[in-house]
Amino acid sequence: MNIVLIVLQSFLLVAMTFGGANKLLGTKNFVEMFDSLRLPQWFRVVTGIVQLVGAAGLVIGYWKPEVAAWAGIWLGVTMLVAVLAHFRVKHPAGSAVPASILTLVAAAVFFVQQAA
Numbered sequence: 001m002n003i004v005l006i007v008l009q010s011f012l013l014v015a016m017t018f019g020g021a022n023k024l025l026g027t028k029n030f031v032e033m034f035d036s037l038r039l040p041q042w043f044r045v046v047t048g049i050v051q052l053v054g055a056a057g058l059v060i061g062y063w064k065p066e067v068a069a070w071a072g073i074w075l076g077v078t079m080l081v082a083v084l085a086h087f088r089v090k091h092p093a094g095s096a097v098p099a100s101i102l103t104l105v106a107a108a109v110f111f112v113q114q115a116a
Contacts, residue, residue, distance in 0.1 A: 002112075005112045005113070006062075008109050009058055009061060009062070009068060009109050011105060012072075012102065012106055013055050013058040013059065015102055016051045016054050016055040016058070016075060016102075017051075017052065017055045019048075019051050020047075020048045020049070020051030020052040020054075020055060023045065023047055023048030023051065024045060024048035024049070024052070026041075026044070030044055031044065036091070037085050037086070037088075037089055037091075038089055039085065047078070050074070050078050051078065053074070054074045054075040054078065055071075056071075057070060057071025057074065058071045058072075058109070061109075065113045065116050066113070068113045069109070069110050069113035069114055071109070072106045072107065072108075072110030072111075072113065073106075073110050075102070076103050076107050076110060079099045079100075079103040079106060080099075080103050082099035083096045083099045083100050083103060
């Protein structure tokens with residue numbers, strides 16, 4: 001496993017762990033975000049669980065690269081849906097930048113793991 005892949009995978013792991021945990025805990029910023037996206041609060045909880053499952057896949061992926069590749073797809077699709085949710089309610093494009101970056105990082109983890 002090369003150093004670039006470890007850095008990308010670790011970055012995605014930390015982002016998904018903190019994001020997923022904060023969604024499950026119901027922190028004020030995520031509650032308000034889901035309200036502004038016009039999504040129900042149960043969907044925030046489901047999203048948090050999805051992110052934590054993906055993060056667990058990334059951890060396993062350090063030893064089993066194929067699991068990291070699947071986690072990359074899982075999280076990439078999740079973040080792509082987040083981008084689309086922002087556009088659906090006509091948020092400024094800048095509000096979708098973090099999810100867009102995480103989509104690209106997840107795609108990179110997938111493609112690099114596939115090549116390994």
